[in-house]
Amino acid sequence: MPAEARARIYGVLTAWPENGLQRFPFTLWPQYVDERFEDSGLPPEIIADIKRMLYPYQKMLLFADVNVIMTRPLPDDVKMRVVKTLARKNTMLVNLVLNESSNVEKLAEYWGGGHRAKDIVPLLKSLKDVPGGGRIDISHLLPQFARRRIYTYPWTSLSPVDARKDCHWTAMNFFNLEPDDRFTDPEVAKREVAARYYQIIKPTKVGDLVLLMTSKAEVLHSAVYVADDIVFTKNGAIPTEPWRFMRIDDMASYFSAFYQAEGALNVIYFRKKEE
Numbered sequence: 236m237p238a239e240a241r242a243r244i245y246g247v248l249t250a251w252p253e254n255g256l257q258r259f260p261f262t263l264w265p266q267y268v269d270e271r272f273e274d275s276g277l278p279p280e281i282i283a284d285i286k287r288m289l290y291p292y293q294k295m296l297l298f299a300d301v302n303v304i305m306t307r308p309l310p311d312d313v314k315m316r317v318v319k320t321l322a323r324k325n326t327m328l329v330n331l332v333l334n335e336s337s338n339v340e341k342l343a344e345y346w347g348g349g350h351r352a353k354d355i356v357p358l359l360k361s362l363k364d365v366p367g368g369g370r371i372d373i374s375h376l377l378p379q380f381a382r383r384r385i386y387t388y389p390w391t392s393l394s395p396v397d398a399r400k401d402c403h404w405t406a407m408n409f410f411n412l413e414p415d416d417r418f419t420d421p422e423v424a425k426r427e428v429a430a431r432y433y434q435i436i437k438p439t440k441v442g443d444l445v446l447l448m449t450s451k452a453e454v455l456h457s458a459v460y461v462a463d464d465i466v467f468t469k470n471g472a473i474p475t476e477p478w479r480f481m482r483i484d485d486m487a488s489y490f491s492a493f494y495q496a497e498g499a500l501n502v503i504y505f506r507k508k509e510e
Contacts, residue, residue, distance in 0.1 A: 238289065238290040238291060239290070239291075241288070241290040242290040242291055242292060242297075245257040245260075245290065245297075245299055246292070246495050249494075249495040249496050250496040256299045256300070256301065256302060257299045258493065259493055260297040260298055260299035260492065260493075261297065261298040261299070261301065261321040261322070262295050262296075262297060262298075262489060262492055263289065263295065263296045263297075263298065264294070264295060264296070264325060264485075265294075265295070265296055267325060268286065268289070268296065271320060271323055272285075272320060275316055275319075275320040276316050277313065277316050277317065277320060278313065281304065281309075281313070281317065284303075284304065285298060285304065285317075285321075288300045288303070292491070292492050292495065293488045293491055293492070294484070294485065294488040295488055295489065295492055297492055298321060301317070301318075301321065304317055305317070322475055324476070324477055324479060325479075326386065326477070326479035326480055326481070327465065327479070327480040327481065327482075328372065329372065329373045329374075329461075329462075329465060329480055330370040330371060330372055330373065331346075331370060331371050331373050331376065332368060332369075332370045333359060333362045333363045333365075333368055333369055333370070333371075334363065334367070334368030335363065335368070337359075337363050337368075339356060339359045339360050339363055340356070342355075342359055343355045343356045343359055345440070345441065345462075346373075346376040346441060348378075348410070348440065348441045348442050351378065355376060358371070358375070373461065373462065374386070377441075377461070377467070378409060378410050378411075379412055380408050380409055380410070380411055380412070380414065381409055381459070381467050381478070384405075384469075384478040385467065385478050385479065385480070386477065386478070386479065387477060387478060388474060388475070388476075388477045389474045391474060396416050396419055398472060399419035399420075399472055400414075400416075400419060400469075400472055401419070401421075401469060401471055401472035402456050402457050402458060402468065402469050402470065402471065402472075403418055403421050403424035403454075403457050404416070404418040404419050404424070404469075404472075405457075405458075405459070405467075405468070405469040405478065406424075406444055406457040406458060406459050407424050407427055407457075409442055409459045409467070410442060421454075424457070425454065428444065428446075428505060431507055431508055432444060432505040432506060432507050432508065433505065433506060433508060434503065434504065434505055435504045435505065435506045436504070437504060438460035438504045438506075440460070440506065441459075441460065441461055441462065442459060442460070442506075442507065443459070443460040443504055443505065443506050444457055444458075444459065444460070444504065444505040444506070444507075445457065445458045445459070445460055445466050445483060445486075445502065445503075445504055446502070446503045446504070446505065447486070447487060447490050447500045447501070447502060447503075448500065448501045448502075448503055449494070449497045449498075449500065449501070450497070450498055450499070450501065455490055455494060455497075455500065456468075456470070456486070456490050458481075458483075458486060460483075460504075461480070464482050464483050464484070465480050465481070465482055465483075466480070466481055466482075466483055466486060467479075467480060468480075468481055468486060470486075470489065470490070483502060487500055487502055
């Protein structure tokens with residue numbers, strides 16, 4: 236089946252929850268397809284078949300035919316490699332670069348939200364004083380909650396509460412020293428935004444909320460802005476989703492793939508009120 240035909244047929248199938256493979260396909264970025272399969276240990280013929288069954292949606296390529304691969308008489312270790320390879324996630328490594336002309340006070344003011352500026356100034360000054368300048372992964376500049384989780388997967392847990400630690404729990408706890416598990420209830424998170432945030436035109440501060448909403452104003456996802464169109468995000472509560480950095484447009488494309496029946500998603504921004 237041609238990729239374009241598969242995209243149209245599977246796009247229609249997403250309207251029904253019974254079609255789980257089409258509604259929640261594996262996602263791949265076109266520019267990283269070959270990289271995804273590097274060192275996967277998969278037989279070349281399996282890789283070729285998966286690539287043949289990829290189909291486009293917006294900026295991404297999707298794969299919804301894992302059942303076709305898994306029903307073949309393959310060794311268990313090959314089937315495991317198929318799942319691991321398809322489940323890989325892309326993220327970003329983001330560095331802040333400083334040199335002798337950098338304004339440490341302004342940078343500390345930006346990155347030091349939540350009363351952390353005084354802790355950041357010495358670190359930034361030391362980097363500025365490095366001959367030729369220095370750089371630092373911005374993960375070291377994030378609040379404790381995000382710093383501990385970025386680039387990691389959730390611990391395996393049987394706790395019902397842990398199973399609900401999703402994007403909203405992540406976004407609402409961004410500045411908290413101790414996570415507030417009330418935000419595992421999306422209704423509590425919704426009330427928090429309504430009471431303590433206001434809508435803005437675009438995000439310009441660390442901690443601004445980035446919400447993906449349907450045309451019916453249903454909130455599908457929330458993330459936290461960090462800088463330069465980049466967000467800190469946890470794409471679902473499932474343990475196979477890590478905390479990571481994504482660009483806003485990429486995040487919107489990623490979620491659109493799972494909500495094709497909803498049409499275009501709206502990106503809305505909010506900022507917490509001064510206390």
